[in-house]
Amino acid sequence: MSANKKLLILPGDGIGPEVMRQVRRVVDWLGRRRGIAFEVKEGLIGGAAIDAHGVPLSDATLAEAKASDAVLLGAVGGPKWDKIEFERRPEAGLLRIRKDMELFANLRPAIVLDALVDASPLKAEIVKGLDIMIVRELTGGVYFGEPRGITDLGNGVRQGVNTQVYTTTEIQRVARVAFELARKRGKKVCSVEKANVMESGLLWREEVTALHAAEFTDIELSHMYADNCAMQLIRNPRQFDVIVTDNLFGDMLSDEAAMLTGSLGMLPSASLGAVDADGRRRALYEPVHGSAPDIAGRDIANPVASLFSLAMCLRYSFDMIAEADLIEKAVAQVLKGGMRTSDIMAPGMARCSTTVMGDSIVRALDKLNVA
Ligand code: IPM
Ligand code: MG
Numbered sequence: 001m002s003a004n005k006k007l008l009i010l011p012g013d014g015i016g017p018e019v020m021r022q023v024r025r026v027v028d029w030l031g032r033r034r035g036i037a038f039e040v041k042e043g044l045i046g047g048a049a050i051d052a053h054g055v056p057l058s059d060a061t062l063a064e065a066k067a068s069d070a071v072l073l074g075a076v077g078g079p080k081w082d083k084i085e086f087e088r089r090p091e092a093g094l095l096r097i098r099k100d101m102e103l104f105a106n107l108r109p110a111i112v113l114d115a116l117v118d119a120s121p122l123k124a125e126i127v128k129g130l131d132i133m134i135v136r137e138l139t140g141g142v143y144f145g146e147p148r149g150i151t152d153l154g155n156g157v158r159q160g161v162n163t164q165v166y167t168t169t170e171i172q173r174v175a176r177v178a179f180e181l182a183r184k185r186g187k188k189v190c191s192v193e194k195a196n197v198m199e200s201g202l203l204w205r206e207e208v209t210a211l212h213a214a215e216f217t218d219i220e221l222s223h224m225y226a227d228n229c230a231m232q233l234i235r236n237p238r239q240f241d242v243i244v245t246d247n248l249f250g251d252m253l254s255d256e257a258a259m260l261t262g263s264l265g266m267l268p269s270a271s272l273g274a275v276d277a278d279g280r281r282r283a284l285y286e287p288v289h290g291s292a293p294d295i296a297g298r299d300i301a302n303p304v305a306s307l308f309s310l311a312m313c314l315r316y317s318f319d320m321i322a323e324a325d326l327i328e329k330a331v332a333q334v335l336k337g338g339m340r341t342s343d344i345m346a347p348g349m350a351r352c353s354t355t356v357m358g359d360s361i362v363r364a365l366d367k368l369n370v371a
Pocket of ligand 2: 252
């Protein structure tokens with residue numbers, strides 16, 4: 001493996017900087033204790049970048065991101081920037097980095113750890129052992145479709161337009177990621193759209209079906225309408241293995257799946273591009289939770305989603321399976337020991353800060369590393 005692996009850390013806004021501080025500690029730990037030489041740079045995105053440069057993502061930071069082996073992102077947005085016009089808001093920085101790096105496949109796992117089974121608002125018997133993967137299309141659909149905008153129709157009437165649009169290529173490449181993932185997991189893919197009312201959904205279903213027949217007959221494929229999927233995720237979430245869906249449905253269903261696990265504070269994500277000729281793949285890793293401005297700066301946010309995102313980074317970008325396992329094991333141990341940030345606090349457990357959660361995880365890593 002090549003000597004230096006370039007990591008770009010973009011902490012962003014709200015709780016982003018405080019959770020990414022814990023990620024940095026673990027990255028440094030990997031350097032010290034596992035001899036992994038990361039070349040780490042930090043940059044600005046979202047509101048932090050607006051304050052510094054007037055734009056939510058500068059060209060220089062974008063170029064830095066493209067030159068990196070992986071980007072680790074915190075979160076963007078907050079009330080301070082809510083009044084700014086659409087294209088210059090913090091969220092536009094996030095959408096730009098996804099689009100310009102062509103990170104079309106967003107992997108959002110929802111896993112219920114045994115230690116946290118009671119944190120779920122659903123009954124333990126419904127969620128115990130849950131392990132699903134949502135693959136959300138991330139660079140197309142209604143988020144980016146043209147035409148878009150708000151137009152004045154006259155007589156005091158205005159019209160807001162967004163367009164849902166997918167090409168066969170866009171559908172095939174994200175479906176391929178889902179099928180390949182399923183091959184390494186439970187060998188089931190459920191493809192989700194609204195083929196009953198949307199042409200883009202019908203095309204989606206046809207393309208996924210054709211790809212399955214041509215290349216993935218070893219995988220069990222099913223199709224589901226998005227509204228039904230929302231319901232099935234609550235009724236019987238363990239029926240799913242991999243779910244593949246479009247940008248907007250994926251945004252909603254992944255928040256719903258996240259809550260099955262008890263807290264958004266636990267869930268990581270990976271956004272992946274295509275594999276290039278040298279076998280390299282652009283990638284960005286971020287927690288599913290947002291910037292949570294209401295609790296920002298108080299050292300109470302849960303750093304686990306970001307640390308699990310680092311684990312995904314080690315797994316998918318660097319093939320460092322042992323180190324990814326170490327981080328996941330360390331977190332599981334600390335939770336088993338009863339430490340809880342506020343979002344996952346339960347009776348009889350020990351409430352702790354972001355920093356103390358980080359301390360405990362680093363200590364657990366030390367112990368696991370010796371063992
Ligand atoms: C997400 C977020 C983003 C999205 C926002 C912040 C633009 O909700 O990553 O799920 O809608 O994609
Ligand atoms: Mg979302």
